[in-house]
Amino acid sequence: MFEIKRDWMLYMLLILPMAFFLVFKYVPMYGVTIAFKDFNLFQGILKSPWVGWDVFKEVFSMPEFYRALRNTAMLNLLDLIVGFPAPIILAILLNEIRMNWFKRTAQTILYLPYFLSWIIIGGIVTQLLAPQSGLVNIFFKSLGMLPVPFLTEKWHWLLTYCLVGVWQSSGWGTIIYLAAITSINHELYDAAEVDGAGRLRRIWHITLPGIKNTIIILLILNLGRILTLTFDRPYIIGNSYVIEFSDVLSTFVYRVGLQSMRYSLATAVGLFQSAVGMIFLLVTNFIANKCGEEGIW
């Protein structure tokens, strides 16, 4: 009790933040019970009747649910394959630049897309890729090619979705690798140079092994997030023409839940996603720890 008296100021400070977590994080956790209820707005969460697993049975019988599940996994996996190596390569190349002013300017510009909203990016993408008026298609037409339906045909859309993601985030992604590279002992490079190793060999034998741990930990973390909620990007870049590929769990929940007001159904889908996501993260973190890494905690 003595400690609590001594630290009363610290506890006072914590009251507001903890109240925030309680009200805005833990109360909604209680709200997931409506996944097991026949929720009715007028009766509220408490008085709506329990229905057991009925809502989940309905969810698991919906073809649209499986489509959204497949798309979530597919888009995230594609992002991982296309988007994961990009910042690593970019960081290694940036590190090889000797002109400091150029390196710094390049970094400033490469980070920029990360700070734009998906709406702005969506606006730019539609301007550039529109089938009739977009710059890219005007260029293709001037070469005598047919316009490419970047945003309205599902396979083209998939490619667009991936590349826009790379464009937005790979510059920012270099920060963490550049940090790892700066912590590599510089004498290793000097020694390799004396031994006659060229630049490529130095990258291969010193830089890459030096950031191997960072790469592994980020890879594991990304794998853990494979079912994570991403709303902005698929919602903005997607459209009714490509819904076959662009409808992911989060947009599905929004459509079914808030637009069609089927609260119980949407909550059940959200709960499924949250639970699977948590299991993924715990497992991958466990693997990270087993690999001798620090993991997330």
Added chain:
Amino acid sequence: MNTRNSEKIFDRIVLSIILFTVILCILPFFHVAAISLSSNSAIIKGKVWLFPVEVSLQTYLDIFRDQYMTGSLFFTVQLTILYTIISMFMTTIAAFPLTQKRLLGRKIFLFLIIFTMFFSGGIIPDYLLVKNLHLTNTIWALILPGMISCFNLIILKTFFNSIPESLLESARLDGCSDLGVLFKIVLPLSTPVLATLGLFYAVSKWNSFQDALFYITEPKLYPIQLKLYQIVQNSLAVDMAVKEGSGTTTNQLPESLKSACVMFATIPIVLVYPWLQRYFVKGVMIGAIKG
């Protein structure tokens, strides 16, 4: 001689790849900016690439004259400032006690906070909560539910932890209270990371539209991004209608106006961010090294 030559070639290849990537990053902006400054007839003819044709500032004047646009800009500025102040305050008062190892129950508080990063109620329970608290269609629906970002909290906590314990101890011996330590020692030493987090909070609010999409139906309270979304969405729908040959282009907004709106929401960020870049790179690295 041979090795020096190959060194030179290597340098050139690296430089050109990076240069190409950099150009790829800013070219779209130049194109959109050029369109926003060009006349509509030149745009429709496909004459506008990277430089404006038949330059006019008309679109920007139109935006500034449009009450909905300026109103939503003003609202977004207000929202961003208010949100950033509140979030920084809340994050600071949460992070400081959690770095004090002698605090009883510290681990429990930490666990309760970190757990929310892994499990959440989801969209619908969040929505019902905001609705039940009667926050929908108020500015508070856009501020309160996201006051503290766990990620930012962890960055700040990690930074506070790196301040030498002996410094805080000596202040305490001089009769400084916990609050005094926080305000007189910890915060002045933390300006780089505070600037970083402030920028993160501000940018995230400036860019957010999801919460407004869920909680706001009153057009007066539309943040700039939601406004922009309606404009962009309109353009995509019309473009597809043209492709199908079924739509009419009569009620289509001029391309230059759409581009001007995009620039309008982009320019503030482009102006602020280079000044703070050095800080936030440092700040992120501090957070990353632990992560």
